[in-house]
Structure formats: structure tokens, C-alpha cells
Amino acid sequence: MTQLFSPLKIRGMQARNRVVISPMQQYSGDESGRATDWHLAHLTRFALGGAGIVFVESTAVEKRGRSTHGDIGLWEDEQIAPLARVAKALRDNGAVAAIQLGHTGRKASTQTWWHGHGPLGEADAARGEPPWPVVGPSPIPVGNGWPTPQTLSTTEVEAIVQAWANAARRAREAGFGALEVHGAHGYLVHQFLSPVANQRSDRYGQDRWTFALEVAEAVRREWPEDRPLFWRVSLADVIDGGLDFDEMVGLLRALKERGVDVVDCSSGGGIASYPTQGRSVSNSLQFRAELAGTLRAATGLQVMGVGLIIEPQQAEAHLQAGQADLIGVGREALYNPNWAVHAEVSLGANKEYATWPQQYRSYLIRRAAAADALRSPNASRSNA
Ligand SMILES: Cc1cc2nc3c(=O)[nH]c(=O)nc-3n(C[C@H](O)[C@H](O)[C@H](O)COP(=O)(O)O)c2cc1C
Incomplete structure (x- = not known):
């Protein structure tokens, strides 16, 4: 029995293996932020391909928290039904249906990757994709050429915390079995945590953890006891004065006390600017594996490792080394949606195609x- 293909139980969630399809935005929602047939087809391929857990992309908790016009959301009840259809298809094909909730804050109002991934401007407006006002903890833009965010008032921040709870309730009603808070990549949760982006003097600035902790509590209130809560972090910030690893350990211990079960260890998407002040950080789990292992030991959380996992043997080695409990696969699954069942064959664990669709x-x-x-x-x- 390999570790990668051993089953996993967290709270009431049972996954057939530890292969997780990492959340990947598709910019293919309809004009009301609803999932489309693209999402159904795209995500179901991964369930048919044997993954244990399949994540729906970052799904906005507020309309202004989308990153592009094509993002999907759960900011209103009309958005539940198409996602419920996706969740059912994932379950029917053996995967845990999971969803990531997000808010991009000051990094909202951007172009899709195929239009450049910069801030929306006049040319985009002419194409029918106008920019919209962005918000953040403080009036500090991501970088040169990026819009200055409107500073959220204390009551507006409280309303966003409530928006997370409302979206979690909708994810529950849509039938998802696992939920992740997007706390990484320089988005709103990360912005509040960062000494660089959060220079407020109210309680959300006096203690930079407050927003994240309130989001965790609000989401947990709506998210059933028997379903796991994942939290994505960027382990490595790419700016001086940014969040450091020791603080991350402390924060994750506090999040665990509030009902977080799994830390999803991503990196980059830095809090600083585009490009990140000439500094970059490797996106590979190999690069972060030691930190992930340390975090696992220091917090007692289950750890999901992600980043440039290409070969099944790499994934198995991280699990065997105690650096992770789950393995996220992103681009490699776009290249080969059958990555999981192929990995099982390659590790010698799949006899007679037992886990392929009958x-x-x-x-x-x-x-x-x-x-x-x-x-x-x-x-x-x-x-x-
Ligand atoms: C097309 C695409 C969209 C992505 N969208 C998201 C997203 O919605 N939320 C998120 O946290 N990460 C997102 N990511 C990052 C992936 O989840 C993953 O962490 C990253 O691609 C590294 O893993 P990989 O090397 O296996 O691709 C996206 C990546 C890709 C390629």
C-alpha cells in the first residue's frame, strides 16, 4: 500500500486517496458569477481520473472580491444550484467535492491570464470588461500601475467577515464535503495579515490576525462539524518586513483552535508588488518541503503540499518523509486529468484498473x- 493511495479520513470526510486537485480559476463563469457547463466538464474529468479530493476554484464571497469578470462566486443564493450540480458530479464519481472561498481585496479587477493579468483598464472596458473599485485594509496599491484600494471601514470589514459566513452556508447547501479559505497569494486575508498591506489603527490593524481569526470563526459557525476546513497560506512571503514563518506557526495554531483542520502550503503571489521587487520564490513543494514538515510538527495540523508535483514518486516521497498528509496537483492535472489513476499504476498500486471507472x-x-x-x-x- 502506498501512502499516496491510502484512504484519508478527516472529521466525517472520507477520501479514497491523498491526491487533491488544487483550486484553479477558469475565468469561465457566466455574467452573474455562476458556474457553467465548463466547470462541470473540467472538474468531473479529475474525479473520473481518480483524484481523492477535487477543489472548485477560488469562489468569491463578495462581487467586488472577484479577480476577473469571469470569476464565479457564492455571494448570492442564485449561485448555489450550478455549483450543487458540480458537487454532485464529483461525489457520484468517487471524489470529495471541495470548494475554495476567496476575496482578492486590492488585487481585484484584473484581466484574465489570456488578456495579460494586469489591472483592468480602458482597452478592457472597450471589450466589455470595465474595471471596478478595489478595496483593502489600507490605501496601499499592490504596485506601480495598480489601483489604490479604498480603505474598508471597521463596519465594512465586519460585513466582509459575515460575507464569508454566508458563502460558507451556501457551500454547505450546495453539498460540498470540504471547504478551504484562501488565505494566500496576497489576497484579502493575506493583506490583513501583512504588516506591509495592513497599516490600520482599528482592532483589525492593532492585531493583524483579527480578520483571519474572525473569518475562521464565522466560517466554522456555518460549516458543519463533520466536514473539514482547509486554510491556504503562502509559506514564503517575498518582501522584507512581510510575514515571517514563526508568525505563521503562531497564527496556524490559533486557527486550529478555531476549527481549521488542514493547512494548504502554497507560496508566492507575494504581498508586495508585480513583479515582487525583483525577487521571486520557487513554486515547488520541493523548495518548501522542509517548512511544510516543520509546520506539520509544530501545529499538529494536517498538511497539504502543493507545487510542481509532476511524478507520482515525488508525491509519495513527501508523504513518506512526513512533510505532508495530502498532495495538491494543479497544472499537471490540466495536462493529464487522469494523473491520479496513472500515478497509481506507476506506483504499482492499481491492480487490474480497479479504481478506473467501471x-x-x-x-x-x-x-x-x-x-x-x-x-x-x-x-x-x-x-x-
Ligand atoms: C490555471 C490556474 C488557476 C489557479 N487558480 C487558483 C485559485 O483559484 N486559487 C488558488 O489558491 N490557487 C490557484 N492556482 C494555484 C494552484 O492551485 C497551485 O497551487 C499552483 O498551480 C502550483 O501547483 P502546480 O505546480 O501543481 O500547478 C491556480 C493555478 C493555475 C495553473
Whole structure:
């Protein structure tokens, strides 16, 4: 039994293995921020491909907290039904249906990647994608050329905390089995934590953890006891004076006390600027593995490692080394949605295609036999 393909139970959630499809924005929501047939098809492929947990992309808790016009959201009840359809398809095909909730704060109002991923401007408005006012803890833009955020008043911050709770309630009603707070990549939660982006004097600035802790409490109030709560962090900030690792350990201990179960260890998307003051940070789990392992030991949280996992053996090695409990796969799954079942074969754990969809199984067994026969030295003679 490999660790990657051993089942996982957290609270009442049972996953068939530890392969997690990392949240990936598709910029393909409809004009009301609802999931579309694209999301259904795109995400179901990963469940058919054997992943244990499949995450729906960052889903906005407020309309102004989207990053692009194509983002999906859960800021109103009309957005529940199309996501419920996705959640059901994931469950029906053996995966835990999971969703990430997010708010981009001062990094909102951006172009899709295929239009440049900079701040929206006049050319985008001419295309029907106008910019909208962005908000943040303090009037400090992400970088040159980025809009200066409107400072949120204390009551507006409280309303956003409530928006997280409302979105968690909608995710529950949509039938998701796991939920993640996007606390990384320089988005709103990360902005409040950062001494660089948060220079407030109210209680959200006097203690920079306050917003994150209130979000955790608000989400937990609406998120059922028997379903796990994940929290994504950027382990490595890329700016002097940014969040340091020791503070992250303390914060995660406090989040654990408020019902967070899993820390999803991402990095980058820094709090500073585009580009991050000439500094960059590797996106690979290899780069962060030691920190992830330290965090696991120091907090007692389950750890999800993510970043440039390409080979199944890499994933298995991180689990065996005690650096992670779950492995997130992003781009590699876009390249090969069957990454999980292929990984299982490659690690020698999938006998007779047992975990492939039954609609395919017997054909694949016969395909393998036919392919072996073709590859055998006598094949060309017998075929001749
Ligand atoms: C197309 C795309 C969209 C992404 N969208 C999100 C997102 O919605 N939320 C998030 O936390 N990370 C997002 N990410 C980051 C991934 O979840 C993942 O952490 C990152 O790609 C590193 O893993 P990988 O090397 O396996 O791709 C996105 C990445 C890609 C490629």
C-alpha cells in the first residue's frame, strides 16, 4: 500500500486517496458569477481520473472580491444550484467535492491570464470588461500601475467577515464535503495579515490576525462539524518586513483552535508588488518541503503540499518523509486529468484498473493484453 493511495479520513470526510486537485480559476463563469457547463466538464474529468479530493476554484464571497469578470462566486443564493450540480458530479464519481472561498481585496479587477493579468483598464472596458473599485485594509496599491484600494471601514470589514459566513452556508447547501479559505497569494486575508498591506489603527490593524481569526470563526459557525476546513497560506512571503514563518506557526495554531483542520502550503503571489521587487520564490513543494514538515510538527495540523508535483514518486516521497498528509496537483492535472489513476499504476498500486471507472475497466484490461502482445518479439511475425 502506498501512502499516496491510502484512504484519508478527516472529521466525517472520507477520501479514497491523498491526491487533491488544487483550486484553479477558469475565468469561465457566466455574467452573474455562476458556474457553467465548463466547470462541470473540467472538474468531473479529475474525479473520473481518480483524484481523492477535487477543489472548485477560488469562489468569491463578495462581487467586488472577484479577480476577473469571469470569476464565479457564492455571494448570492442564485449561485448555489450550478455549483450543487458540480458537487454532485464529483461525489457520484468517487471524489470529495471541495470548494475554495476567496476575496482578492486590492488585487481585484484584473484581466484574465489570456488578456495579460494586469489591472483592468480602458482597452478592457472597450471589450466589455470595465474595471471596478478595489478595496483593502489600507490605501496601499499592490504596485506601480495598480489601483489604490479604498480603505474598508471597521463596519465594512465586519460585513466582509459575515460575507464569508454566508458563502460558507451556501457551500454547505450546495453539498460540498470540504471547504478551504484562501488565505494566500496576497489576497484579502493575506493583506490583513501583512504588516506591509495592513497599516490600520482599528482592532483589525492593532492585531493583524483579527480578520483571519474572525473569518475562521464565522466560517466554522456555518460549516458543519463533520466536514473539514482547509486554510491556504503562502509559506514564503517575498518582501522584507512581510510575514515571517514563526508568525505563521503562531497564527496556524490559533486557527486550529478555531476549527481549521488542514493547512494548504502554497507560496508566492507575494504581498508586495508585480513583479515582487525583483525577487521571486520557487513554486515547488520541493523548495518548501522542509517548512511544510516543520509546520506539520509544530501545529499538529494536517498538511497539504502543493507545487510542481509532476511524478507520482515525488508525491509519495513527501508523504513518506512526513512533510505532508495530502498532495495538491494543479497544472499537471490540466495536462493529464487522469494523473491520479496513472500515478497509481506507476506506483504499482492499481491492480487490474480497479479504481478506473467501471465503464472503462474491462476494455482497458483487454487493451493492455493486446498492447503486450503487440510489443512482444513475436508480434511482427504473427501479424505479418
Ligand atoms: C490555471 C490556474 C488557476 C489557479 N487558480 C487558483 C485559485 O483559484 N486559487 C488558488 O489558491 N490557487 C490557484 N492556482 C494555484 C494552484 O492551485 C497551485 O497551487 C499552483 O498551480 C502550483 O501547483 P502546480 O505546480 O501543481 O500547478 C491556480 C493555478 C493555475 C495553473
